Amino acid sequence: MKNIGINVNTTKDLNKQMLNFIIKNIHNIDNNVNINVYEDCVGLDENESNRLDVIIVLGGDGTILNTSKNVLKSKTPILGINIGHLGFLAQVEISNVKEALNRLFMGKYTVEERDMIQCSYDDGNGVKSYDGLNDVVLCRKVDSGIQRYDIYINGAFYNTFNGDGIIVCTSTGSTGYNLSAGGPIIHPSLDVLCLTPMYSQFLTARTIILDSRSRISITSKKKFENVYLSVDGQQCIEVNGFGPIKIERSQNKRKLIKFDNNDYFNTLKEKITFKAKGCEGEIYEGN
Incomplete structure (x- = not known):
């Protein structure tokens, strides 16, 4: 060394x-x-x-x-x-x-290789892409009304949630914001993605654990108000509510010493x- x-x-x-x-x-x-x-x-x-x-x-x-x-x-x-x-x-x-x-x-x-997560969307000037180790979070403004989110997984419609937002995390990120929102703790060796609705009005709004190869697409249905995108809590980006946010496993990995x-x-x-x-x-x- x-x-x-x-x-x-x-x-x-x-x-x-x-x-x-x-x-x-x-x-x-x-x-x-x-x-x-x-x-x-x-x-x-x-x-x-x-x-x-x-x-x-x-x-x-x-x-x-x-x-x-x-x-x-x-x-x-x-x-x-x-x-x-x-x-x-x-x-x-x-x-x-x-x-x-x-x-x-x-x-x-030993060196652990942890999965990372990637989100992308088209802001009208081209596709923007961000990678994170923990999570991707979509949420409403503090002073705005409840947002409606349509969720698609691998091109198939999964569910609609009314609530504050959606968290999609890696197993590494499961002990972060996901845990605070009522999501499960996931052992970091598991090759999965976790989708957790944030404080939804729907009783059917529950966490779902997905294969890490899953492709998730989220569309905000609330007109005239945009949602905010945060990756690992490091960025807070206002995104247009009409286009889908695409989330999937990143091609990048993060090596951590253990x-x-x-x-x-x-x-x-x-x-x-x-x-x-x-x-x-x-x-x-x-x-």
Whole structure:
């Protein structure tokens, strides 16, 4: 490992204390390593990332998703170190940074390849396309009325929902906005897409799990009011309500570094169940 990139969320590490701590520990392991530091993704793109052996991300899930967007087609794996709030995508907490860096340099890790999701639509000036790791969200304006959405799957009509919006997520993104809207937790090894209506008036509006090869088309039926499109929470784009939004599995993949001692179900317990109980002022039974 000769070239390492560190992308730091400067709002989470204002005095660069964690950044400097990591750089110091890397050089303690191997003083010949070349370290490139990027602040808030400035200077970090696909071409830059291809020169790196690994990208270490300091921040929360949002920082990892933003990094993923900036290096979209890159094959360089990402290692997330959580200095944010939840950090479900991050493999490393502040308390075990030294151990994680040692494992990284000893090669005691695996690289998971996660599916990504793509949406596209024609804005009248051509087709716009966006890729994400977590989800694609269609939603109404806060001050607008309930929207109506027609859903087609593989060209066949599936259902109509009246509600705030629609979430389509990957298995990786199932623990994000999808979970907040009542959708299921999906193990990241499953090759699926999940479609969850947001706060619909219809009793038949339920989540559906689809094969990841499915092609989803969503049309907003509310005239005179556009809907908003968000990909991984990184963009909020007003789109014309008359044209379909097409959603499918992306051809791109995201490589994430995983350590053998990080069990998915322990992560669920610590970052979903345990923190939820803590917010409610309760003690989790398993602790």
